[in-house]
Amino acid sequence: MTIQNAATAPMSMLLLTEAVDRLTAQNASLQGQLTSGVVSDSYAGLGDQRIVALSLQPQITKVVAWQGNITSAQNTLSVTQTVMSRIATITSNLQTSLIGLQGNTTAINVSLAASQARQSLTELASLLNTQNGSQYVFGGNASDTAPVPDPSSVTSSSFFQTIAASVAGVATNGAAATETASVAAASDNSPGQSVFSSALSVDTTTAAATGHSVTVGDQQHVTVGFVATQGGAASATSTGSSIRDLMRGLAVVGSLDQANASSSGFSTLVADTASQMQAVSSSLNLTVASLGQTQAQMASQGNSLGQLGDALTKQLGLVKDSDPAALSVQLTMTQNQLQASYSLIADMKGMSLAAYL
Template identity: 45%
Template sequence: MTGTVTSFGYGGVSLQQTLNLTSLSQKKDGLQAQASTGVLSDSYAGLGNSRAQALALQPAITQISAWSGNITTVQNRLTTTQSVLSQISTIASDLNETLSTLAGSMSSSTIGTAAQQAKTALTSLGNLLNTQQGDSYIFSGLESSEAPVSGDPGNSDLASSISQAVNQLGTGDASSVLSSTLALAGNTADNQPFSSSLSTDPTTASAQNLQIVTGKNEIATAGIVATQGNASSGSSTGSPIRDLMRNLMVVAALGSVDSEGANYTQLIQGLQNTNTAAIDGLSDISGTLGIQQNSLTTQSAMLEQMKSALTTQLGTTKDADLAQVSVQINDTNNQLQASYSIIADMKGMTLASYL
């Protein structure tokens, strides 16, 4: 009878103690997980009443991170574009100096040197326009996988056609040569020298700029298109880069023309006017890109502030209070030790121990 009572009493209490031990062990495991990971739970379900707020905050933070990444991509492309534009502007400025020299000298050696320099500059211009950022051609706009310039511009059909037009200077006047070469440069065939997508008018080309989402209802233009610009006029194709290329091709073809007479002087003057306008056009483009870069820098800073604020708010919801967790782990260990002691003591108890 005594054994039966002892067994019954010990078994009932032991079961309760076992349940307590299991609960305490699970609690300890959970607290240790919080201490090691720094978060209250590895799942949203474990956050209790805070899970709705956490579920709302996390997508917002992810979206802001995506926008920030897009801004970085645009900024990198704009930085590269600005660097290349600076080099193209140098080519245009050097051509202005060459034209000034040609205006004051009609010697065959001076003209020959200028023609050779123009050919070299055409090759450099083509290479610069084919600059890539990763696998993307930065002057190709939407068709970023296609090189904007096919081969060396100095060997293109456009260069050949302009050379033929320049050779008519001896039989025609300078204004007709300037007009015809401008028309040729403004209406190039596919890949002669520009790619098929860029062999279009400047305003249509401008609409092909690559655009990237950088915020809610915010879209940034990631660079420029090689042939973009405004409507053409009697002294410009509308595209500063097209104008520069045409001017270089005309100078490259001067080696075979008669430099005597008013026509030659008028041709050089016309090129000077067009080239100065091209330099101004390139400067305007660079200035516009600079404004955009500054705006993106400001936007990026705002996004980082928003991300920081939301991350802090999410942390309040998900992060564990490590100091409090440490105290709870210590308390739980004490409770476990107490439970172990009770169970150990109960093993030696008889019915008399209950009386």
């Protein structure tokens, strides 16, 4: 029960009452710390140590955010690498077809190569729309938009039909003119001609600049992934983009069944395209290697952040976490003092501790 009439009690009784109140509050605080495992649920309860805690917590929050960015980026890179592996296989298969065509231009062989190329072109367009969660991995900063809006119709697109028309005239116009026309068609970013989204229907340098950047530390940013249309300088036989060049090569081979296979222009076009696809293969290999380097860089940074986070958390724990052993000793002492105080009060009031409680 609550001690009544404290104001009229003798001074010694008043002092004992105040001591009991303090010890009761201390007992409750120690019990709370022992149960929760922390010194206080609020910064105010940490006393002078709150300044240390207030400086450490924001740092830990940032480290956790950076670690989350790295995990997400690593997932994106892993998905991208898997797709790039399949794209490399498509490139290799196209090269094999072109080698076969250089020694065998029968109608059946040309038709088979063209059919396979068209299928591969459709597959490539779909692969470029690969997502990691809800994000398109080849979309750069426009990761919420499909890089190729209509992949299933790529072989009926203006891009493909323009190249098909130039290939059909290779016997008359020659291989050089046909290649120039196909490069122009693959480089064309105008609406209705480009198979890519408006965000990616830009030159190779602009596309590269739209790469998705993630923060992995204080003033540390890493560009993650590969934008479908990024690349280097264009030339008479290249768009500058390995993906565009591969699509162009697939479109050229996919249109060979419309050309005169017996013409010299046909043979030259096949040989030149084979050479150009070798360059595409080399470029894609460099891209895969670059992605691998980024993955390694991310892994190293992740390890460093893990160590930093552990160190900061340990420092914060020294400030906020309670010491069970020390608490048990303090709690026993406090409870003993309370018991003694209750006994003394009971003696002074001529009543038992049980009656007092």
